[in-house]
Amino acid sequence: xxxxxxxxNTREKILEETFLLLLENxxxxxxxxxxxxxxxxxxxxxxxxxKSKSDxxxxxxxxxxxDRFMTNIDFEKISLRDFISHVRKVxxxxxxxxxxxxxxxxxxxxCSHLLIQNPDFKSFALEQFSMARKVIRRAIKSxxxxxxxxxxxxxxxxxxxxxxxxxxxxxxxxxxxxxILEDIESFYDIIKRGS
Amino acid sequence: xxxxxxxxNTREKILEETFLLLLENxxxxxxxxxxxxxxxxxxxxxxxxxKSKSDxxxxxxxxxxxDRFMTNIDFEKISLRDFISHVRKVxxxxxxxxxxxxxxxxxxxxCSHLLIQNPDFKSFALEQFSMARKVIRRAIKSxxxxxxxxxxxxxxxxxxxxxxxxxxxxxxxxxxxxxILEDIESFYDIIKRGS
Numbered sequence: 001x002x003x004x005x006x007x008x009n010t011r012e013k014i015l016e017e018t019f020l021l022l023l024e025n026x027x028x029x030x031x032x033x034x035x036x037x038x039x040x041x042x043x044x045x046x047x048x049x050x051k052s053k054s055d056x057x058x059x060x061x062x063x064x065x066x067d068r069f070m071t072n073i074d075f076e077k078i079s080l081r082d083f084i085s086h087v088r089k090v091x092x093x094x095x096x097x098x099x100x101x102x103x104x105x106x107x108x109x110x111c112s113h114l115l116i117q118n119p120d121f122k123s124f125a126l127e128q129f130s131m132a133r134k135v136i137r138r139a140i141k142s143x144x145x146x147x148x149x150x151x152x153x154x155x156x157x158x159x160x161x162x163x164x165x166x167x168x169x170x171x172x173x174x175x176x177x178x179x180i181l182e183d184i185e186s187f188y189d190i191i192k193r194g195s
Numbered sequence: 196x197x198x199x200x201x202x203x204n205t206r207e208k209i210l211e212e213t214f215l216l217l218l219e220n221x222x223x224x225x226x227x228x229x230x231x232x233x234x235x236x237x238x239x240x241x242x243x244x245x246k247s248k249s250d251x252x253x254x255x256x257x258x259x260x261x262d263r264f265m266t267n268i269d270f271e272k273i274s275l276r277d278f279i280s281h282v283r284k285v286x287x288x289x290x291x292x293x294x295x296x297x298x299x300x301x302x303x304x305x306c307s308h309l310l311i312q313n314p315d316f317k318s319f320a321l322e323q324f325s326m327a328r329k330v331i332r333r334a335i336k337s338x339x340x341x342x343x344x345x346x347x348x349x350x351x352x353x354x355x356x357x358x359x360x361x362x363x364x365x366x367x368x369x370x371x372x373x374x375i376l377e378d379i380e381s382f383y384d385i386i387k388r389g390s
Contacts, residue, residue: 115360129362152381159354165310186347190385
């Protein structure tokens, strides 16, 4: 008998390994056999947890691109300042999955690829971003930030977070993370009221 | 006898067709045979103008990613405002190559790819960006813009210009161009002194 706790654990293990493979190989080059092989499990077991390969890949991306960012936030109340601080914290936890350092450029490239190629992922992303847009809209209304276009604030924050290349000789993991955090702060500083 | 004018014309035609193919197929999927085929020229003629395939691809990218942006600018004198206005104008001419509308997302994706994969292209890009950085540094020093980190201004302008995905249901060519231009202006507005 598989207990609920074991089930949760196995499901998470599968999602984690799938996501690490997606980062390494790119979305179009991940096979179910390789996931099985890495985890040492049967195809039958895999399909207890996921309906299909595309269901598995989607769930893995949803988990690592959204769920870890978006939980424990009250989108109806949080200020933009607190939202950004939350994102800062999450970026630090995000750079490690099960002790392995993630390459943020690969992470961003995978996300761009999904937004262009996968309509389901894109619809899901749109929903998530509409919640973030609410935070920005409220920050403009309340006077927390200047009266700038909402779409500009959202797009620029995303552009800073989501860059896929850096013009530097040595874009190491810690350099990229440092630059994202610094640039997000610099951006908030210049849009906030009274700066 | 091939006159200098014919030579220039042929060279440009080859670069143009090569770049259009790069946009369509991606950097790793362009063959010299296909370029020949499209232009109806022999391999021998092609190699009068270019030393090798990689020389041809590099020259095509240099031409369409940099030469069209960077000419007629005095980097020792131009203000950031005038530099941005220049870029605005160039983006409009850039969306058409020989009457064909270019897809800006593909254009940006190709550029990201080259920066990551091609060390020669990256060195060249670094040189070009160091000139743009000069303009930003001077704008901070002269008080044209606020005292914000130079790297933040450069990276954010590049991030806005170079986005490879948009969170929208219909990222048509005109939408992407419009958003780039609007966001660049919004960004300049909030960094300029006295805003």
